[in-house]
Amino acid sequence: MVAAGSKCRTCRGPAIIDLPRHNANFCAEHFLELCRRQVAKAIDKFEMLTPDDRILVAVSGGKDSLAVWDLLIELGYQADGLYIGLGIGEYSDVSGEYAKAFAAERALHLITIDLRDEYGFDIPTAAKATRRVPCSACGTSKRHLFDKAALEGGYTALVTGHNLDDEAAVLFGNTLRWDVEYLARQLPVLPARDGFPKKVKPLIRLTEREMAAWCIVRGIDYLVDECPMALGNKHLAYKAALNAIEQESPGSKASFYLNFLDNMAPLLAGAGASGVEGLHPCPSCGAPTTGDLCAFCRVAEKSRAHEPVPVELVLSKGRGRR
Amino acid sequence: MKVLLRNPKREIDVDGRHTVNSLLAHLDLPRESHLVICNGTLVPGDAPLAATDTVEIRPVISGGC
Ligand code: SF4
Ligand SMILES: [Zn+2]
C-alpha cells in the first residue's frame, strides 16, 4: 500500500507525527527542531536559566525527565541528574535502570539516592506509617531530597520534567476549587530563596504526547509503565477531561495554561503566601521549616519506626495525589 | 493485524484495514493520549497499517509527579 502521504510542514518530506494543535505534520528532524524551539522559548520568556546555571535535573526514568535532560544538553546547558530510589517495588527497580542507562550512554553524571539505604524507609512503608496517600509522603521526600542535593552540590537550578499536560491538569484542579493561593504559586519558575534552589519547568510548552514522541525519535528508552500508586488518581482524571476537550478543539490545553500565565497569573501575584515568615532550620536536618521538625523528618521518623510494608499492601488502599 | 498495547502489556488481533486514526477510534483510544509505532517508527494519523505490520499503541499519559 502506498503511504497516504501527510507531509512535513517545513520540508514536505514524509511526516512521522501529526500535531493537531499546530494544524500541521512534521518529519523527525523538524519535529525535534520544533521541540527545541519550544523549550528555548519557554526558557527565554520566563528567564528560567542562564548559560552559567549549574543545573540538577530530577530524573525518574520516565519520558519527561529523560527528555528534559536530553533537551537541555542539546541546547548547550550543563546539567547533572538526580535519581531517587523510592522503594516502590518493581517500578522503582526498573525506573532506576532506565535512568542509569540513559546517563551512562551519554556520559552524563547521575547522582543516585536510595531512600531505604540512606534514610531507612521507603514510600509504601511511609504511606502506611503516615496513613496518608502514598503520593503525599513521596512528594514530601522528593522535594526535600532534591533541595538538599541541589544545595549540597552547589547547583543553582533544579529542573523538573513537568509538561503542558501536567501543568494544565494541576491548573484545572486548582481552578475547580478556586484555590487562589495555589493558583498564585503555579508558576514555571520559582526563584531561589533561603535554603531553596531556583525551580524550573522547561517543558511547559510541550505536551506529553510530544515528549513521548521526542523519546521515541531520539531512541531514548524510558519506563512506559506507570507508578502503580498513581492509578486512579484525580490528576489522571483531569488529564483525561482536558484531552477530551483537546480532541474537539485542538490547542485548548495550551491556551488554558499558557494564557493563564500571561493573563491571570499577574493579577494573582502576591495572593500566594510567601512562606518565608517564621522559617527556621529543622533541628534534625537543618532544612528550613516553619514547624518543629520539618515535614520530611516527621515522615522519616514515623516510617522508620514502622516495619517495612511491601508495595502490594498499599495498592488496595487509598490512592493518588490530591 | 497484531497490535501491542501497554499498561498492562498485551497483544490483540484487529481485523480489517485501518489507518492509525481509524485504529485508535476503533479501540476507543483518544489520539491525544496515544502514539502509534509501526515497524519501529512513529507514524502520523493518516498512515495506513498493513496486516503484516508490527504495530504498538503507546499511551503517553503519566501520573504527573
Ligand atoms: S505517583 Fe505518587 S507514589 Fe508514585 S512516584 Fe509519583 S508521587 Fe510517588
Ligand atoms: Zn521536515
Ligand SMILES: [Zn+2]
Ligand atoms: Zn528535617
